[in-house]
Amino acid sequence: MSRAVPAAVVAAVRRSVSQVCDPEYPEVTIAELGILERVSSTDGGSTVRIELVPTMLGCPALDVIARDATDAARAACAGADISIEVAFVDSPVWTPDRIAPSAVDFLAREYSVAVRRRSANASCPICGGTALEHRSDFGPTPCRSVEWCPQCRNPVEVVGRVEFPAATGAAQSSPAAMGAAQSSPVPA
């Protein structure tokens, strides 16, 4: 019979996995990006389960992130006989609002990448202008769109291509509503 995972080990795994960095931004952690959802003891206490939230279902970095999280968890367990389970969960849905303010500043400063959040207007990482104009939903990665800053006349990459549901798990239950969405203007 397996012994329960001590709370201290779960905490150590949580600390270790929180330090895993995103492959696209190697100085920013998956905790800061809101990709790490939960670290807990499950399966009657014999397993540490790490729940991750994918930014996009087709993100090519998912496997790398899962592998790095597994490695970090194993390192924290230091050879103890504990099972590690890493899972991507469909709920909650990731949104750019999950990115920590410190990471938003870092992405602007070091990568010239803006973040579109509901809580604040995206601002130009080059000049700080806030009147960004939408140019294309599709940028260099699946989670980035392309906007244009009329103030400094630079194109700007913005994290957050997708209009995410207003509330976690909110259902788009009316198929007709999708049809109606076709004619709605492109949101700024």
Added chain:
Amino acid sequence: MNDMGEPERVTAIEPTGDPADVPGARDLVLALADDELCIGQNLGWWIAVGPFLEEDLALTSISQDELGHARALYGLLGDDIDAMAYGREPYEYLCAHITELPCHDWAETLVRHFLYDTAESVRWGALADSSWESLGAVARRALAEERSHLRHATGLLDRLLRTDAGIAHLLPLFDQLAPMACGLFDAPSGCSDEALVAAGVMACELGNQRAQWQDIVGEALAPAGYQPQWAVADPEAAPLGGRAGRRSPHFAALHAEMVEVLSIDPSARW
């Protein structure tokens, strides 16, 4: 047996059972996953050869999204996603034939993209509140990503159908592809969509979804003074049945391309 010693009457659907076990539920998910896999693979062809840079990025970003949706759907059916995606016999795939078309002409890709993504918006919508909870979660997640696909397809189509050249080029492609796209709403063999609706797996039957989709497409094309002909003109010339495991002539080359890396290195992963 009840207390009268008679056999219990068997009801068609066990309401307390796992919705994933309703007959046809897994085949339907497999069919949708196969659609996404083939569309994703075919759109990926446009990498570096799109008609302009932004379009190159858009089509290949959409390709990545659709492959991600395939992966999420296969993940509902089992753990070995590669085996499901690549390791089956051709007759075991249930994709609709329209998804197998190479569409190496950009106008053809745009028309197929519009027909496919409008169809997807309807069917994800019908699954968003599914009693199969993890399927509902994937549908809601995918719907959020689909909006940009729809905006891309309808934005280009609207602009091009305001030109004589666009009308002359695109409308004949609708004649050709719209009947084939109807196959997206065929039920897999042995799948009763009435049972799926009764069990709450889908909000409405496939025929109903097809009608909603045809309305959306018809409405988008009405300003060009055009209504698509949905019936297959010559069923002998274009036998359908992708959902029944019949593959179109394009499938073999598409599948060979998909498994090319895996056949060199069987340990390669997605």
